Amino acid sequence: MPSSRDPEQSPDTPASTQGLAKGLTNYGDTGFSLFLRKAFIKGAGFTDDALSRPVIGIVNTGSSYNPCHGNAPQLVEAVKRGVMLAGGLPVDFPTISVHESFSAPTSMYLRNLMSMDTEEMIRAQPMDAVVLIGGCDKTVPAQLMGAASAGVPAIQLVTGSMLTGAHRGERVGACTDCRRYWGRYRAEEIDGAEIADVNNQLVASVGTCSVMGTASTMACVAEALGMMVSGGASAPAVTADRVRVAERTGTTAVAMAAARLTPDRILTGNAFENALRVLLAIGGSTNGIVHLTAIAGRLGIDIDLAGLDRMSRETPVLVDLKPSGQHYMEDFHKAGGMLTLLRELRPLLHLDTLTVSGRTLGEELDDAPPPFPQDVIRTAASPIYPAGGLAVLRGNLAPGGAIIKQSAANPALMEHEGRAVVFEHAEDMAQRIDDESLDVKADDILVLKRIGPTGAPGMPEAGYMPIPKKLARAGVKDMVRVSDGRMSGTAAGTIVLHVTPEAAIGGPLALVRSGDRIRLSVANREIALLVDDAELARRAAEQPVERPRAERGYRKLFLETVTQADQGVDFDFLRATQTVDTVPKQG
Known part of the structure; x- marks a missing residue:
């Protein structure tokens, strides 16, 4: 009887570079390489018919250490269903899973490792497209960074937020x-x-934080970039909506494989401008700018902080979610989620950017359900904050820039001059912050050094310094705080972050001493150390820079190659070698 198999899929004639024939190990005989690969996978019970389909990889980041990804098994099954309904072959595989509260010294320290793991596993294994399942803060940026570098059609699926x-x-x-x-x-x-x-x-179910923290921010940003199915950012983790989004993601991945819709076609300069606009309008996490910079850097796109600040002045915060507002992600979803927000931002967006559906953002919005009354996503005429959530500061303390989340800061402190109370590193702060003898007053400015990319290492979220206990007992709720570290997107306060360059590599922050005067002016976009240049030069001469070192392993790689916050805290060798665009553009 004649064989019904496609000759191109026979075990000895690998005529295609798609499906199982992609990335064959070279034994000097490509026919044998495919023959061997098929022999092994048939051990799992696959037929030739199944193996002739487009292969859709599914990145499975389920882990008992990661409750944000507690629904990953259900999502994997739903994605598989969607892939098979569209005629593809789903193959899930594990990568590193990073949770914010279970990663030492910090999840940011492991983000780049996860991005490398993701990139190399996509490259190493045969797949025509890949579904990226992530959720907790650093996992989505790590996956998008890795996928952008790998160059295989990719689509993001987030695990969704927890219930309140x-x-x-x-x-x-x-x-x-x-x-x-x-x-x-x-x-x-x-x-x-x-x-x-x-x-x-506080945590009523599996899923990511229920406010507009980093996880929710990156979900919204991924949809704004066009890397997620329309409406996929907001459905809570334990809802039927989230499972339906997963099925639709699998179906879309098959179509992307057929169209060879690679990340570079979606992640353009205009797409990053859209994402920055959304970051500002949602009152998103300060971490969002670091992650967007890292993703863009993989494609040779630079993000200009001065341009971001210009954009912030014309983009109001429209989403009324904690910590900038009052609501939670469940409410954002019920209010229509990203489609409602993007419709309101439409005049400010590049509508010709491509999405994973193969259609433009404008076409997706044209097909969006009609608006309805709700009070979570405001109109441009009635924002919860008149400017964007983030502001970029500069000055002699931060020549490379610093960030403040102005929408979650105390208005009374955004124009402030005070005396510095300095902690040399995180351990110093831990030992002295609650000491009753600490010389600190409510109008002082707390300064924490050496928690930047190399100083910690990994730029931990220690920038949200606690109010000293003796002041907290006296009713003090906020103080100006300055560091070269980060803070959680869930945090609020008048907190200056990402001071660049960091203290550990000799940035001006290293020269601050207790008793110095510091001036913060958000209106003037200034963070200034009120010490004259001659004195700063004298201090610099007295304390030569000793960069942190490590003898071996990942820490050695990290400390020797990590970039500063304004370049996304990525490894220098992972960034694109040439700059092809800079955003936001002038005008």
Whole structure:
């Protein structure tokens, strides 16, 4: 009987570079290489018919250490269903999974490792397209960085946000409310029994933080970039909507494979401008700018902080979510999610950018459901904050720039001059911040050094310095705080972050001493150390730079190659070798 197999898929004639024939190991006989590969995968029970289909890889980041990804098994199954309904062959595979609270010394330290793992596994294994399942803060940027470098058609699927809980009649959710209640506990406003009760209610289900923290920010940004199915950013983790998004993602991946719709066709300069616009309008995490810079850098696109600041002045915050507002991601989803927001931002967006659907952003918005009354996503005429969530600061303390989340800061402190209270590193702060003898007053400015990319290492979220206990007990809720580190997107306060260059490589922050005067002016976009240049030069001569070193392993690689915040804290050798675009563009 004649064989029904396609001759191109026979075990000895690999005439295609698609499907299982991609990336064959070279034994000097390509026919044998494919023959061997098919023999092994047939051990899992696959037929020749199944193996002749487009192969769709599915990055599975499920981990018992990662409750943000607790629904990953269900999502993998739904993606597989979508792939098979569209005629593809789904193949899931594991990569590193990074959770914010379970990664030492910090999740940011491992983001680049996860991006390399993602890139190399996409390259190493045969797949015509790949579905990236991530959620917790650093996982989505790591996956987008890796996929941008790998060059295979890729689509992002997020795990979705957790549900909110309730404490004594008050709705609560991670992790803005975590910080608020812990602040009350430090101030001795609530006791140990109550903080334990709160601890049981803050995370009501698996999924990512329920506020506009980094995870939610990156979900929204991924959709704005065009790397996610329309409406895919906001559905909570444990809803049927999230599972349907997963199925649709699998189906879309098959179409992307057929069209060879690679990330470079979607992730253009205009797409990054759209993403920056959304970052500002959602009151997104300060981490978002670091991650967007890293993703763009993989494609040779530079993000200009001065341009971002110009954009911020004309882009109001429209999404009323904690920490800038009052609501949670569940509410954002019920209000129409990203489609509602993008419709409101439409006059400010590049509508001709391509999305994973193969259609433009404008075409996706044309087909969006009609608007309806809701109070979570505001109109441009009635914003929750008149300018963008982020502002870029410069001055002799941060010649390479610094970031403040102005939408979550105390208006009374955004024009402030005060005396510096300096902590040389995180351990110094931990030892002295609650010392009753600490010389600190409410109008001082807390300064924390050496928590930047190399100083920590990994730029931890220690920039959200706690209010000293003796001030917290006196009712102080906010102070100006300055560091070369990061803070969680769930945090609020008048906090200056990402001071560049960092102290550990000799940035001016290293020269600040307790008692110095510092001036913050958000209106003038200034962060200035009020010490004359001659004195700073004298201090610099007295304390030569000793960059952190390591003898071996990943830490050695990290410390020797990591870039500063204004280049995304990526490894220098992973960034594109040539710049093809700079955004936002002038005008």
